[in-house]
Amino acid sequence: MTEPALLQATNVRKHFGEIEVLKGINLTVRQGQVVSLIGASGSGKTTFLRCVNLLEEHDGGEILLDGDPIGYRMVGETRKRLSETKISAQRARIGMVFQQFNLFPHLTAGQNVMLGLTKVQGKSAAEAKEIAEHWLGRVGLAERRDHYPYQLSGGQQQRVAIARAVAMQPRLLLFDEVTSALDPELVAEVLGVMQALAESGMTMLLVSHEMLFVREVSHHVLFLDQGRVAQEGKPSEVFDNPKNERLRSFLGRFHGIFSR
Known part of the structure; x- marks a missing residue:
C-alpha cells in the first residue's frame, strides 16, 4: 500500500x-x-x-x-x-537547514538547540537541555555543547544547525x-549526519x-x-x-x- x-x-x-x-x-x-x-x-x-x-x-x-x-x-x-x-x-x-549556519553567536551550541524548544514549544529548560544534549550527541558534538559558534569549525556549526532543526521534531x-x-x-562530516537521518x-x-x-x-x-x-x-x-x-x-x- x-x-x-x-x-x-x-x-x-x-x-x-x-x-x-x-x-x-x-x-x-x-x-x-x-x-x-x-x-x-x-x-x-x-x-x-x-x-x-x-x-x-x-x-x-x-x-x-x-x-x-x-x-x-x-x-x-x-x-x-x-x-x-x-x-x-x-x-x-517544517524544519529547514540553510547554506549559512544562522547560529546565535552569543549562545553556546546547546543553547542554540534549546532556544526553539523553550520559546516556540514551551518546554522547560531542563527538558530542552535533555533534548539538546541528545541531538548534539547524535550529530557527534556532545563534548561541544558548551562551545560558542566561534569555537567551532564550519562543519561543526552546520551540525549544530541540523541538531537544532531535528530537535523540534518536524514532520x-x-x-x-x-x-x-x-x-x-568538512563536507563529509555533514553529509554523514544527513545520511544517518x-x-x-x-x-x-x-x-x-x-x-x-x-x-x-x-x-x-x-x-x-x-x-x-x-x-x-x-x-x-x-x-x-x-x-x-x-x-x-x-x-x-x-x-x-x-x-x-
Missing part, C-alpha cells in the same frame, strides 16, 4: 516582478522519503524550498502538508491567506545546499550539488531547469538514463562520475 503524501505540490508558481521563477512545479514527498532537487543555479530549487517553508509566498498552485494547504486556503476561486497563528503552526511542522526537514559554504574537507526514516526534501550523495540517499530525484521539472524519477533513472539534453549537460559538469 502506498503511503499518503506528506507534502504535495501542484502547479506551484512564483514570480519576482515580471520574472516567473517557478513555472508550475509538481512534487510529492511521502513519509520517510528523501526527495532531492538538482539543477543549475537559478533553476528555482531554493525558491521552491522557501515557498514550502513560507519564507516566500507562491503566487499560484497549491502546497499541502499532511493534506492541509500551506499559507492559504481556497474560498471559491479566491486564495485567502491563513492567519499568522495558523501559519506559525505550519512552520513549526518534514528541508536542506538548502547545506555544504556549499564549507571547506571540502535518512537511514533513521526522517522525511527530507533537499537541494544539493553533491551528486553522489544525492544518488545514494534519495528515493526520488527531480531535475529543475528554468523553473520547470525537466525530468524526474528514481536516482538510477535520472543519473544513468538522462533523457533531457539539459540534464545531460548538467551531469556532464561532474567529471564523468556517472555512466550515461
Whole structure:
C-alpha cells in the first residue's frame, strides 16, 4: 500500500516582478522519503524550498502538508491567506537547514538547540537541555555543547544547525545546499549526519550539488531547469538514463562520475 503524501505540490508558481521563477512545479514527498532537487543555479530549487517553508509566498498552485494547504486556503476561486497563528503552526511542522549556519553567536551550541524548544514549544529548560544534549550527541558534538559558534569549525556549526532543526521534531526537514559554504574537507562530516537521518526514516526534501550523495540517499530525484521539472524519477533513472539534453549537460559538469 502506498503511503499518503506528506507534502504535495501542484502547479506551484512564483514570480519576482515580471520574472516567473517557478513555472508550475509538481512534487510529492511521502513519509520517510528523501526527495532531492538538482539543477543549475537559478533553476528555482531554493525558491521552491522557501515557498514550502513560507519564507516566500507562491503566487499560484497549491502546497499541502499532511493534506492541509500551506499559507492559504481556497474560498471559491479566491486564495485567502491563513492567519499568522495558523501559519506559525505550519512552520513549526517544517524544519529547514540553510547554506549559512544562522547560529546565535552569543549562545553556546546547546543553547542554540534549546532556544526553539523553550520559546516556540514551551518546554522547560531542563527538558530542552535533555533534548539538546541528545541531538548534539547524535550529530557527534556532545563534548561541544558548551562551545560558542566561534569555537567551532564550519562543519561543526552546520551540525549544530541540523541538531537544532531535528530537535523540534518536524514532520518534514528541508536542506538548502547545506555544504556549499564549507571547506571540502568538512563536507563529509555533514553529509554523514544527513545520511544517518535518512537511514533513521526522517522525511527530507533537499537541494544539493553533491551528486553522489544525492544518488545514494534519495528515493526520488527531480531535475529543475528554468523553473520547470525537466525530468524526474528514481536516482538510477535520472543519473544513468538522462533523457533531457539539459540534464545531460548538467551531469556532464561532474567529471564523468556517472555512466550515461
